[in-house]
Amino acid sequence: MTQHTILNATHRAAGAKMVDFGGWDMPLNYGSQIEEHHAVRRDAGMFDVSHMTVVDLRGARCREFLRHLLANDIGKLKKPGKALYSCMLNEHGGVIDDLITYFLDEDRFRMVVNAATRDKDLAWLEKQAAAFDVKVSERPDLAMIAVQGPKARGKVLGLIDAGDRERVEKLGKFVAAEARGPGGMPLFIARTGYTGEDGFEIIVPEQHAVALWNALAATGVHAAGLGARDTLRLEAGMNLYGQDMDEDVTPWEAGLAWTVSLDEGRDFIGRAALEKQKAGGVPRELIGVVLDDKGVLRHGQRVITQLGDGEMLSGIFSPTLGKAIGFARVPAGARGGLRVDIRGRQLPLRAVKYPFVRDGKACEGI
Amino acid sequence: MSDIPGDLKFQKSHEWVRVEDNGQARVGISDHAQGLLGDLVYVELPKVGDKVEAGAGCAVVESVKAASDVYAPVSGEVTEVNEGLTDKPETINEDAYGDGWLFVVKLDDPEELDALLGPDDYAELIEHEE
Structure with a gap:
């Protein structure tokens, strides 16, 4: 069955051309994909990425679990709010998914994984988390809007509650914080993205997503579809799961060596296979x-x-x-x-x- | 949906033909087709002097989304191609029935035109497609 994000009717009302993407009915473009692409490169654009899967991890042994689960080293996350891009590998070193993990506090981490891989990701997380007493909770109640482009941060900051604005403005790259948005709505704002431009990815409770989208549109942020998102991310040199890597491909074979941390003494899933492939020649x-x-x-x-x-x-x-x-x-x-x-x-x-x-x-x- | 000019004939695969005063046929893709394809980024045209055959692939238009074959709606020899599309394929998006034409054919058999759809029948066809 095709799934709809909370913004589906908003896209349709804007005349978006809709396509099926990983089981979701999503906007491909709102007219011209190329114009949307240029709007993000030159000004500011927004993408509904609510189809992506937000997963919260809870438990005293979260960090230990993630050290085992991820090919990148969660130990790099020292300050709350900091994010890490990593592959999640199977025992053969193949990529189950690529994802971002946010460090919230020592017993709370948040992950954003791909939409098309949701089912197998959740199954794998549940399976691996059990031994660490980590609770895995999907958050279908959250929507996500990516606002990207040279003018994106400025336009978002104008919508942030005055009391939180300075803190959000000072967010470093790949860092997230909680803040209040229009009308006091609670936001989780990360200075991350998938376009090669500066900007934010904003996680918002579903019931506020349409209001946030409309507020962004009112400040002149252009709606952009999945078509533009694809050309922007590839220009920026970013991989797409399913197209550039999958379970039959190791990070060495996918240009993702930079995301693998072979740090001393860390036994992560897939490590032995990766070391073996490296030793034998990729x-x-x-x-x-x-x-x-x-x-x-x-x-x-x-x-x-x-x-x-x-x-x-x-x-x-x-x-x-x-x-x-x-x-x-x-x-x-x-x-x-x-x-x-x-x-x-x-x-x-x-x-x-x-x-x-x-x-x-x-x-x-x- | 823009209006469909009354002097055009269509093939079901969304190519149009306009017979000009000299009896030659100008060919393009419909406004509906360009809308389905999205922004066009590349066009591969036949060469002047090539023979094209009704129903056979003779050109390719590529959009940001995909490559699509263009099927000749009539048979004949290509006498002119729209060179301007090489650098500005988006002309097809902007003016599918005018400046976005693809090539001109000297007809082998004008009776082939009778097998094509008139503007009203074509409008009905695409309405049912949607």
Whole structure:
């Protein structure tokens, strides 16, 4: 059955083109995906991301549990409010999901996981948490709105209760705090995002979500759909679960080595498999690619290399760059002479360092 | 939904044809089709001199969402292509029945036009699709 976020009627009233995304009826765009993309790069845009799954963890041994569960080291979170991006791996080192964990206090952590992986994530969390007496509670009562762009923070701050505003303004990157919003509504505001722009992701009780959305719209924040969210995150060099990694791919093969912490003496799930793969040589890797010819890179296209075939993972036409970019998974070390097969034509691909776009502009070498 | 010009004929797969004064046929995709596709970012056109065959794929339009084949609504030789679309594929989004045309065909058999839908029938078709 298709699920609806609390903002569904608001999207439809705005004329959004709706699509099914992981079992949710979500806005793809509100007219022009490219205009929404540019609005986020140049001004401020908002996304309904209430389909994502918020999970609260409670228990005295939360930290111990997360040290075991996550490939990144929860020990990096020292101050309440701080957030950590990590993969959750299976025993084979495959990625069950990528997620963000917020440290609230020693016996309370909050996780945000993907919508399409909700069921298996919750099952895995429950299974692993039992040994640590950690209580896992999904929070379907919470909605989430991401407000992103160079003007996003300023516009959100204007809606924060005067008594909380300065504190929220001082939030560092990847830090969250509780604050009161319009009419005193309780907000959980994190300076995080999935676009490469500054901004906030705001978790709000469902009954206040429409009022918050409308208040943001009244300050000139543009509604943006999942289409723009995809092009923005890929330009920013961020992975998408299901497209760039899954349970058959390790973080080494997905460009996510930076999220794995092989710290001394920490026995996390999947560690042994990761160490074994590293010692034996990682066979495949994820690289950033640019198509300088005309055409569009798409998921699943064949990538031809001197070391054998690879494939396109995420691929898009980049609105900021005016050409196609993407991630490809190729045999380790393949760089020169890359080509992509687009409907039987082989076009040259250029391997690049990503992100592709930062602060609204093309990165060097793109 | 913008109005459908009365001088057009349509194929069910959403291509339009306009027969011009010289008897040649200008071809494009419908406003409904561009709306379904979303922002167009790339167009692959036939070459002048190519033969196209009614019902066969002869061009590709790609939007932010997906690539779609364009099927020739009539058979004949391509006499002109819309080069401007190479740099500005969004012209199709902006003016599907005008500046967003794709190519012009010298008709092999004008009777092929009789098999196409008139504006009213096409309007009805897309209404049922929605």
